[in-house]
Amino acid sequence: MYEKALKDGVEKDRSIRVNIVGNYKQGKTSLTKRLLGNKVRRIKSTNGVDIEHYTCFKTDAGKLKYRKAEYHISDIAERLASAALNSELSTSTLVGSQCKQQTTFYMSTDIQRFEHCASDKDTKRKQICSDTQLTAVLSEKEIDTFTKALNRKASPSKENIATVFDIWDFGGQYVFYATHTIFHSKRAIYLLVFDLSSNLKSVVIDKDFPAESNDRNMEYFLQFWMQSIHSFVGSEDGTEPKVILVGTHKDKIKGSTERKKRYIEKYFDDVRKLFDGTKMLKCLYHEDFAIDNTDSKDASITALRETICTLGNEEKNMLEIPTKWIQLEKSLKERKHIEILSLEWVMAIDRENDYPLGDLEQVKLFLKYHHEKGTFIYFDEEPISEYVVLDPQYLIDAFKKLITSERFATTDPEIRPAWKMLFTDARLEKCLVDRQWGQDGLFLEYQEILLAFLTKHLIVSEATIFNEITETSTGLGWYVVPSLLRNYPEKHDMQDFLLGKEQTHIRLIISFKYSHIVQTIYHRFIAALIAKWSIVKTSRKTLIFTNLCVVRLDRNHAGIAEMKLSGIELTVVNLCPSLQVEGGKADIFRRYSEAVIIHEFKRLRDKKENSPPYTLMCRCNHRSHGMKGSVNIATIEELNNEKLVPCLDLSDHALDADKAKSEWFQDCRKPISVPNVYLNDKLLGKLSHCIGENWQLLGYELGLTRVQLEHITEDHTNSTLMKIYYMLNTWCRQMPATATLENLVRAMQNCQALSVEWDELRNIVDGIV
Template identity: 30%
Template sequence: MDPRYIEMYRKALRKGKEKVFNIRIMVVGPYDVGKTTLTKRLLGKEVNICDRQSTEGIDVQTECCKVSLATGEWITQDQNAEEYLRLQRLVKLFNSQVQQKSNEKEQVPTETETHVISAQQDDGQAQHSLSVKIKRHIDEEVMPSLSQPVESQVANLSLDASCDAAIEDEKKDEVMEIIRLVNGSSDKLDKSLGEYAKLGMWDFAGQYVFYTTHQTFLSYRAIYLLVLDLSQQITSLIQDECFIDISGSKQCQVQETIDTWMNLIHSCSPSPQSGIPAVILVGTHLDQIPERVRSGTQPMMSETVDFTLPSASTHADTAKDCLIYRDEVCEKYFGEIRSYLKDKPTRFHLVDEDFAIDNTVVDSKLVALKKKIVEVASQQPYWGEEVPARWILLERELMRLKDAGIKVIPRTLLEKFNEAEEVPIPTEELGLFLKFQNDIGTILYFNIEVLKDKIVLVPQWMIDALKSLITAKKFVLKKALAVADKWDMFNKSGKLSLELIDAIWTKENYPDLHDNKKHILLLMEHLNIIARPRCFSEDGSEIKVDNCFLAPCMLKEKTPERIMFPEPDPEMKNSSSVLCYHFMDKFLPSPIFHRLLATCVSRWPIAKRKSEHQIFCGCCIFSLDLHHELTVLFREYVIYVQVIRFGTTAMTPSSKLCIEVKEFITKTLANIIGNLGHSLKFEISIQCPKCDGYRVDCLIPLTDLQGNEDVPCRFHDDIHVIRSKDVLRFWFQEE
């Protein structure tokens, strides 16, 4: 082969850029509204309306479809088609380099000079970028090792140094394949050369128990479909039990769930009023609304609407009644939602068009919805962004591993692949490549010290880990009666035993989870989904806990009244003032508190009363030392923190302990929000000492207290004055 082609190929990879187009669709909304049915219909899959099953966790379908940039058509594709599309991207890059050389009037080798491979060769069998010996090593040694636990994989990563001599020949074969396609020898090559957007869909379960893991996967680089049931009023109760804060069990209204999802989406926004990410309102079950309904008052959907068609006998009486057609009913429904959100910052995310879908027929509005999704995606700032061309090669290796059924790999293996590439990604750029793949939903990668050495190739894998525990009741009761009580304990109190994990993650049921149990638990720990509690013996020495975890998202017991409404101590003789983390926009996702609680459980032992651990839905009491206890409590959009000292004489809590608590919780909250990529903000306040219990309407901003010697409190019938020094002395060093 002419070496000039080799050099042009390398130059295209080293210096070239490619525009990438990605559409990531997040299908969200309340429980049992038809999200999965909508997802399948958008992808052109068959749907049996009579056999609906609720999604558990998240159903992730990455690169399941491509969208023509020219026509907007959605085209489903298989694994081979996606690999060929990547080859086309390489062809496009190389072709642009050839054209550039031609325009510069430099001599470009002819087709005859390049000894082009026969056109009869199957275009789908693209030459791989690794040498023959490297591929053999991967297939025969590395691949089998990846079915072993992650900890044992690193030992199998050495590549045979003798294979280096074969690399150049293999690279020539790959370049010749690309040249053949550029020269038009293949009639299978799509002449648009990859002018497509990659589309993936994430179908989120509506059950509240899964929201803790949901938040890990939300991103601003996505289009959200907020799916609602048109046959329900927005004040209707959802048939799903929620455990949010100290109130314990409750059933949420549809509008509360709308609020929750809109706020979760808003918390991902890079800018409060940017409208990013975009949200499209989609109503389902249009078929359950008659074409005409009778109403004399044209009520809003939150009122009772009579969907009964007028009978013949009453036709004359109803002639004066207003006939509301389906589209008018839908307009009122969506109008009420927009009215409900009109004074909230989340309103900026709604796009200008709503969609009502009929679940029983081939609905033309599905086509319109697809078109709208592409239109909205094309308006996003990341649409058509440029990335280094050399990333394509390593992306192909990641996809090859994923297609082989590999779920997780050490980063060192990816680095070995990278070293063997024709144009490797520079070491300092590799982290950026992984971040990009994580952002578009291709992989799961956390660039933090304890997790950055592992790459999860299949995001669904991590989702299935927690889902398998939450939904294991049927399996446990039928096949593992010995651990049924362990599951009941987990379901009620969030206590997750290793015995239960082993009974569920068996080799037969979940081989990947079984083989990589340690790594999964480590991931779940560092995502603060579960925590390893601290325990101490009677002599004060710490007991190492290896067989038990706590999952705060599973806590269901309501916080006792004695904790929610403690004995008043307005003089703060035995208790500190109440430090409050007040979240802006009056929104605090419960998963944020769950993660905080998990971190606190790993820091301090849980206090006991009559041998019972004091941990409840939305609240936990920790033992700081022999005389001090810490209460951490969540109500609505505020986290309350208070330290109490117990002794025979009235003694105020240690300010040193209080300051340590404040610094730890403040830093932990900031880290949790930062790691999730959220824009949530909070302010620190102090609750008025005369308040009865924990209230969201009695908070004095820290800025007011630090800027004044005293502050009038107007939260009660009688105004009283609070000395700033009295309430700040526990949490801040005196200047």
């Protein structure tokens, strides 16, 4: 779709997104101000993320200057002219077919229907259009601007073309880490900021969460940020995105000029050594920058600006985007004050443009591009895929009204108890949500949508209670914020719960390559568990802590998830003393856990990168090892094709490897309880992803002929996935009476040589049930 759109004309994207990250009190906000040529005074800690939009251009003297980039419609005409002069299209063709300068049109009833569906109190929407309003493609001023630019005989030199700078200043407090990953971008240039005057071994204390930082030093936080960037938005080879090391507080370094130089060089070298032997070393820019934020004339600040512009304007980083995207961008920016639009509304707006994208997938591609740029926020995941956030700062401001540091919390006595409950028990009460988002009226209108964003991104989850009779969970009306959990379990808490109960033969370990991201993933993972299953509550305590959570899988089983140094450990326990864990219960727990974790890693990465972000390991869970399992661990593969293996600690018992593995992995040999449902296109699309090599054998098993399969192969030469889809589709059309999920799964199990992702298939089946 993207390549097809490019044929209609393109423009060079000259925007640069800069994400400034690092621990708090490192000088990030001061650096932001210096980069933009602003004064540094009365600096406050960043609450959440602050976004600055600036236009950068070179003066006649060759110096970089910045001005606040407020949206002006005339910018559209400039961009169209620039695209025209740089495209292969002739000037006359572009004027005639791309701009249609004199064209005007009425807003259609489609847009009026969506814009008038709000209440009469919604004055913002009422300002947008009326039954008699005319909207021109270009205003007279824009036409004049466009004509003058178009009539120039040559395109502007690169030095004179303005570049848009979007600087994202990330708050460094621990409490914000839960929301930061949402705003990472693989298209950003990252500045990793640290205080040169602080020893790398010095411990950094977060006053709000001292227990989380009491043994964590500067080295830890530098590794945390690098591992987060690489894990969530990094390329497979580690070369992108680019990260520039920036050391601040250069003025605090004592000694002679030569001594200061040696100290700074060694400091940067020590930082780089932290990433020796890893792919992360490849994304570090070759030049380092030592900055004095107190000196507005520091040459290093100028050099850093130049480097950012150079990196951002490199041809390989300058995307070509369809010029017909410009008009939809213009239409949405004109409505920025609405903050959030439905996708249906966006489609209606697109239909009224002179050059509509016209297709839902094309519009989604446009939105995903602008999401990475940071212009709009759009996630193609139900249910939030139905909404587009027109102002990213609006979403950030809504989040930080709730997920914030104690120092930013309001002292209002009426909701002080609710704040205290949030910071001590990680319990977010509805009254606090209503008060914070209803305070100035900015967020109340979109409260349900904003909560959907928080829950979909696994920042909060509604607490539920398990009903023993119906075996279902019921919402309690308040939310758990896993990243704010502070309490650790006492030894007797789990001892009392596990006493006399049978557990899985092994503890399954989801072991990550980079240990510093475990906590971030764990918080998201726990939110997902709570969203699916109720937290177990004994007579004494609710079993959720900062590093451990127990959920009710069904009436007789509970799943335990525990955060360890390098990963997350899973155990399943039968709640009826002396009864063994039933087959398949651990498999359901594992599959859901893996699906959540894989999704979190792939959310912002290239979907083609299929390498798993973790390794599956295990501990022997014999009761003689106590609550923690064996000290030694092994990979799951070491249990393959074995009946009995020695205990991993070589204790006085053996491990039944076959039984231990079959508890966690219900492969094709195990029965699958399949609902008797007929297949539709959406379900066929999902199922196609589960089928791989030797798919033709499945076609024969379903009753298709060799000729039919050959035709399908010839019609879809470039995509195995499409061949599989049309093979299944042909079967459904040819034999509608028998085209059920149950019959398809049975046929797949009968094909011994067929490659099937059984976990993915079982997840689809579970989703239907």
